[in-house]
Amino acid sequence: xxxxxEKQVKRLRSLLQEAETNLAAAKELLIxxxxxxxxxxxxxxxxxxxxxxxxxxDGQSMIGPDGKTYPVPANYASKSKLVEGDILxxxxxxxxxxxxxxxxxxxxxxxxGTLVQHDGAYxxxxxxREYRVLLASVTYFKxxxxxxxxxxxPEDNREATWAAVEAAL
Numbered sequence: 327x328x329x330x331x332e333k334q335v336k337r338l339r340s341l342l343q344e345a346e347t348n349l350a351a352a353k354e355l356l357i358x359x360x361x362x363x364x365x366x367x368x369x370x371x372x373x374x375x376x377x378x379x380x381x382x383x384d385g386q387s388m389i390g391p392d393g394k395t396y397p398v399p400a401n402y403a404s405k406s407k408l409v410e411g412d413i414l415x416x417x418x419x420x421x422x423x424x425x426x427x428x429x430x431x432x433x434x435x436x437x438x439g440t441l442v443q444h445d446g447a448y449x450x451x452x453x454x455r456e457y458r459v460l461l462a463s464v465t466y467f468k469x470x471x472x473x474x475x476x477x478x479x480p481e482d483n484r485e486a487t488w489a490a491v492e493a494a495l
Contacts (some may be wrong), residue, residue: 376419380429383412385458385488388426390416400462402426407490409434411480433481436492441473450477450489457489467494 381388381396386403388396396416398408406428408414413430439452441464448464449456457477469475469491477489 376417379416379418381414381416383408383410383414385410385486386460388414388416396424398426400460404460404462404466404491407478407492409478409480409490410486410488434478435481436476436478438474438476438495441469441471441475441494443471450475450491452477452489458487459489459491463491467491469494 379388379390379396381390383389383398383403384395386398386400388398390396398414402408408428409432411432412428415427415429417425417427419425437452439450439457441459442449442451442456448459448461450459457479459475459477463469467475474495476492476495478492479489480486
């Protein structure tokens with residue numbers, strides 16, 4: 327039997343994975359431009375009246391003082407290179423818009439690892455561990471499986487499960 331069907335299936339899987347990655351990145355970009363409700367976000371936190379909550383970034387969300395989870399846009403977390411333990415301020419505007427600001431970055435260190443994917447998520451293998459990374463970071467840097475990636479992790483958090491992508495090498 328020929329290897330042709332197996333190669334075609336492998337190629338199709340690769341194309342589907344790439345299409346899913348591009349679609350997810352496009353959705354994140356659209357949300358970053360027009361917001362979840364389709365209305366463009368305007369103004370800075372200083373200009374917007376509303377409720378202010380401080381919390382801790384857990385790798386993809388902010389955990390408030392009451393234990394409630396607040397979604398942090400992946401493009402903001404990726405662009406700001408947020409890591410677990412960073413302190414964020416969330417302003418919930420009167421119109422319901424969420425505006426985040428990093429107010430207390432934790433000490434960081436950089437390491438280099440290899441980008442891998444499994445269970446539908448992206449990870450960087452570094453120093454005998456795997457750190458989960460945001461899809462927004464992977465697509466922004468156009469990283470591919472097996473690429474060497476520089477990541478930022480909390481300096482003193484040995485239990486961190488998330489990292490921020492600094493660059494694809």
